[in-house]
Amino acid sequence: MLEDIALMRVLPNMVVVVPGDSIEAEKATKALAKNGLPSYIRLAREKTPIFSTQESPFKIGKAYVLWEGHDVTLLGTGTMTYQLLLAAKLLQEKGISVEVVHVPTIKPLDDETILHSVRKTGRVVTAEEAQIKGGFGGAIAELLSERLPTPLMRIGMEDRFGESGKPDELLDHFGLTGEKMAKRITTFIHDTPKYHQGF
Numbered sequence: 395m396l397e398d399i400a401l402m403r404v405l406p407n408m409v410v411v412v413p414g415d416s417i418e419a420e421k422a423t424k425a426l427a428k429n430g431l432p433s434y435i436r437l438a439r440e441k442t443p444i445f446s447t448q449e450s451p452f453k454i455g456k457a458y459v460l461w462e463g464h465d466v467t468l469l470g471t472g473t474m475t476y477q478l479l480l481a482a483k484l485l486q487e488k489g490i491s492v493e494v495v496h497v498p499t500i501k502p503l504d505d506e507t508i509l510h511s512v513r514k515t516g517r518v519v520t521a522e523e524a525q526i527k528g529g530f531g532g533a534i535a536e537l538l539s540e541r542l543p544t545p546l547m548r549i550g551m552e553d554r555f556g557e558s559g560k561p562d563e564l565l566d567h568f569g570l571t572g573e574k575m576a577k578r579i580t581t582f583i584h585d586t587p588k589y590h591q592g593f
Contacts, residue, residue, distance in 0.1 A: 480572025
């Protein structure tokens with residue numbers, strides 16, 4: 395479903411985790427089994443690319459910088475982080491420096507890691523394979539509006555129902571591949587000035 399992140403994160407005390415791949419999913423499952431709180435884990439149905447390793451850190455409530463840059467912060471959750479890494483490679487070839495931050499825990503958010511990156515780049519893009527209204531993009535919009543107002547573009551499902559098909563076909567159809575997101579991110583960077591604190 396596409397509405398689950400929005401529905402679950404509004405519940406009081408609920409922990410919401412969206413692992414990026416199967417390795418992280420195993421770590422997350424074990425961590426959630428021990429946390430003593432009501433928890434929700436969102437898993438992909440089909441096999442997805444693996445971008446973490448057994449040595450990659452995972453802790454509930456932590457985000458991780460996977461690619462450092464200074465022109466824009468790309469915040470991904472779940473399998474969309476892999477697509478953002480593909481986009482980062484394409485953007486780098488165009489001379490655009492991006493920072494990719496993997497956010498496997500949507501609630502509670504790792505505010506400080508996210509804000510530290512945003513202070514450096516001055517622009518933000520979120521990516522999720524879910525509804526952006528109330529979902530991961532909504533959570534980031536709330537954080538930025540309260541702590542660090544910054545230009546934000548949310549990529550994901552935009553107030554429409556999903557469709558049936560193969561995962562790769564659906565990602566392409568809804569513009570959620572690294573290639574298609576790279577084009578949108580390029581336009582966003584060209585059209586949107588960086589936010590600088592104190593002005």
